[in-house]
Amino acid sequence: MRAFDNGLLAALSNKVVTLALFVKIVRADGQIVRFYQSTKPVVVEGETFLPARGVTVASIPFELNGAASRVDLNLVATSGATLDPDDIRNGLYDDARVTIYLADRNTTESLQNILFVGSMGQITLTERGYAVIECVSLLERAQQLTTEQYSPVCRADFGDLRCKFDISTVTEHVTVAGYDGGYVLTVSGLSSDATALTPATGAFLFKSNPAAGSKININGTDVEFAATDTDGMVTIGSARISHWGTVKRPNVNLTVQNLIAFLNASSDTEIVKCTYALGGIGEVVLTAVSPGAGGNDITISAEAETNATASGETLSGGSGAGGTDYWVNGQIIFRSGLLANQSYEIQASADDQISLFTPIEFAPQNGDEIDIIRGCDHSPFHQGCGRYNNIANYRGEPWCPGDEVDANLQWVSVDLVTPAPPADVPGEWPDWFEVADT
Numbered sequence: 001m002r003a004f005d006n007g008l009l010a011a012l013s014n015k016v017v018t019l020a021l022f023v024k025i026v027r028a029d030g031q032i033v034r035f036y037q038s039t040k041p042v043v044v045e046g047e048t049f050l051p052a053r054g055v056t057v058a059s060i061p062f063e064l065n066g067a068a069s070r071v072d073l074n075l076v077a078t079s080g081a082t083l084d085p086d087d088i089r090n091g092l093y094d095d096a097r098v099t100i101y102l103a104d105r106n107t108t109e110s111l112q113n114i115l116f117v118g119s120m121g122q123i124t125l126t127e128r129g130y131a132v133i134e135c136v137s138l139l140e141r142a143q144q145l146t147t148e149q150y151s152p153v154c155r156a157d158f159g160d161l162r163c164k165f166d167i168s169t170v171t172e173h174v175t176v177a178g179y180d181g182g183y184v185l186t187v188s189g190l191s192s193d194a195t196a197l198t199p200a201t202g203a204f205l206f207k208s209n210p211a212a213g214s215k216i217n218i219n220g221t222d223v224e225f226a227a228t229d230t231d232g233m234v235t236i237g238s239a240r241i242s243h244w245g246t247v248k249r250p251n252v253n254l255t256v257q258n259l260i261a262f263l264n265a266s267s268d269t270e271i272v273k274c275t276y277a278l279g280g281i282g283e284v285v286l287t288a289v290s291p292g293a294g295g296n297d298i299t300i301s302a303e304a305e306t307n308a309t310a311s312g313e314t315l316s317g318g319s320g321a322g323g324t325d326y327w328v329n330g331q332i333i334f335r336s337g338l339l340a341n342q343s344y345e346i347q348a349s350a351d352d353q354i355s356l357f358t359p360i361e362f363a364p365q366n367g368d369e370i371d372i373i374r375g376c377d378h379s380p381f382h383q384g385c386g387r388y389n390n391i392a393n394y395r396g397e398p399w400c401p402g403d404e405v406d407a408n409l410q411w412v413s414v415d416l417v418t419p420a421p422p423a424d425v426p427g428e429w430p431d432w433f434e435v436a437d438t
Contacts (some may be wrong), residue, residue, distance in 0.1 A: 019103070021057050021100055022034070022103055023035055023098065024047070024098075027087075028095065031092075035052040035053075039051050044103065054076035055074070057073060057100065058071060058073070058074060060115055060116055069137050070135060071116055071118075073133040075130070075133070085131065094123075095119050095121075096119060098119060098135045099117050100117075101114055118135050121135065152398050153378045154385065154394050155395045155396060156393065158375065158376040162393065163376075163393055164393045167373055167374075171371055171372070173371055174187040174190055175368065176188075176364045176366050176368040176370060179363055179364055182359050183355055183357075184355050185360075185364070185370075186352055186354075187370060192319060198318060199287050199290070199318055200287075200293075200298065200318030202285075202314070202316065203279055203283055203310070203311040204283070204308045205282055205284075205309050206256055207282060207307050211307070213225070214304075214305035215303050216303070216308060216310075217301045218286070218299075218300055220299065223263070260278060263276040263284075272289070274286040274315075286298075286315060288315055295318035297315075298314060299314050300314065327346045327375065328349060328375060329345075330345075330372065330374045330375030331343050332356070333373070335368075335370060335371055339362055342361065344360065354372070379396075379398075380394045
């Protein structure tokens, strides 16, 4: 049973009861909003409460122990109301602390009779200008159980303290350039990394024909040159091509042209990562098949006996990682306009076209500012931790059985062979990322 002070009990004994609900809201930015059910301002214990304009407090249900579990604030979302709709859309009331008091509005000597203490939860805005704010009590929050389950999906949120990845490095500040009225935004101001893709290139420059047994190397695969008394030959493993010119009359360009034909016809998994073409005299130009900065990792080298020099230790000049789905699984956050602080998840992207999972609540205006952030699919592979070389902070169990496992199967003790980490994931895998014998 709830207990009230003597002043309130005396007010209840009057023939005319003048009780009112007093509401105090502490927003996320520290600003305090105070209002109560009346028509003129009042000062209570040094705090000024303004008349509630366009807002009402729904009935407050109480449980058997006398605690209030939740209460709704119903309001008209119009400019000038006690709770400004723009502030609500901007997130200033998210998780704001709410305290509701009961007092006699004619005496207002104290705020000792507290009916509800909690925080704002779900906020619903309708197109007709109404809003409902659900306030959840502290006890209600305390009763919620938070557990984690074993899963192949990483349980960390991208960029949080467990993930440890700095998302500011994959965030760009852009502006709205167009909107189709549904799910697709056009943005301007993206960096070249997010749009244009430039392939990496490199070269071998032959000054004369290569010596017998000498080698060039392309991303770990040796290309060995062999010679006889009359003809030169090149071999990769058991594959061999002849007629490189003659020892008596070396023809460097003939050597290079045959080498180019051989490399372009190769099925070696490393050699096919590039295409090969004739550059200047005696020059083989390599171009990464996959455009973007990833091609800069392809290594090249030449032994001195080849009479060739490589343009560098790796291909170079590759830039960009954008194109299709560069921003997939990411999000946009509006920083100006009617949608300021509203966020939307990205379903797909193609250069400057951003496709969202849900339509935008209000049509943005060209020039509205946006932060666009790349995403993570919470896997250890190339769309997740592997993309950001962050496998050490992966918070999942990649070999955990999923829904495809027959529920009727019984677990037995078996000897397991630890599978190797996927080859496409860069970086070192931590020691704990192992499958132990059971």
